[in-house]
Amino acid sequence: MENISKLWMGPLPQDSPYVKPFRLYYVQNGVEKNWDLLKVHDSVAIILYNATRKVLVFVRQFRPAVFHSIITSSGGDLAEVNLQQFPPKIGVTIELCAGIVDKNISRREIAREEMLEECGYDVPTERIEEVMTYRSGVGSSGALQVLYYCEVTDDDRATKGGGVDDEIIEVVEYTVEEARKLVSQGSKINSPPSCLFGISWFLMNKAPKLN
Template sequence: MDDISDIHYGPLPPDSPYVKPFRFHYTQNGKAKSWDLLKVHDSVSIVIFNVSRQRLVFVKQFRPAVYHGLVSAEAGTDGTKIDLKKYPPSLAVTLELCAGIVDKPISWVEIAREEVLEECGYDVPVERLEEIISYRSGVGTSGALQKMFYVEVTDGDKVPSAGGGVDDEIIEVVEYSLEEARNLLQKGKMLSSPPAFLFGVLWFLTHRAPGCTS
């Protein structure tokens, strides 16, 4: 996963299917203002709990945006001056919920079901997926909508040949015990994880974890 080299930057092509930058103009209290925004896909995320082994199921993957955030202070404008020994790509391998973009003409819960199968290898019917909450991510740049789901899986739901992503995705499936998940929320913890991941873990420990009082 972190066998990465030949890092360099380039201009964003206008036909990018994922990101479209633009400038938003408006007038507030009589003053003209503008804000630079990104049009991106809405998305789903899924909190997965394996009841057979009492483990939360997460994914790990290399995130270029996280890596750029780590090295941007000293990288050249084209990215070719990055010291890969000082900043190994493994620093940008993130721990996340199973998730995916909404880019198909099917329901959000069906997209969530597909992501659970493609990324983590569990084949479950949509009826077992519970919608938790909807919220806006990237409120300063995109305001994209994300819906979070919850599903309980068993070892019997596992498809041996599935999981790890599709096409050229490289995704590692990992499992955490309840205690390991609680440790992720310790005060002062430093994680390369998105807020939705932390929110999902906290929601599970508060509302669905075995023994919780909610």
């Protein structure tokens, strides 16, 4: 995952299947305004709890956007990144199992597929509980994300997970107390808001019933 040997920048191809930038114009209170936006896919995320070992299941992966942001905010040279000064591990995140909505199937079915591909758990959609639907990236995309919760056991483990094709994803487990520290005041971690919100929701709504 951290075996990154070369990085470089380039223009975004117009046929990108993931990101389409554009400018939106509008008139508000008689004043013409504009906003630069990104058209991206909607997505799903799943809070996974393994009841056999009493752990929350997350994924760990290298995120180029996080790596790029840390370098630029630290004054690094993007033309020739110093991998000693900026080791790839700084771009590794802890996240919920998640995926984009890019198929003509239900979002719950997409969540089921992501759980199997990324984390190795194979469960029927009936066991996947919808938590909430909200908007992510409200300043740039306004994309929709559906958050789910699923309780699994070791018996549901069909594969070791790790993603498909050229994905490099590591499945990691946190005890409830370890996860609690991720959302404690003052914590600094490479996790998206959906992950931190998912942990907080679990601690409020599920953890008390597990005791």
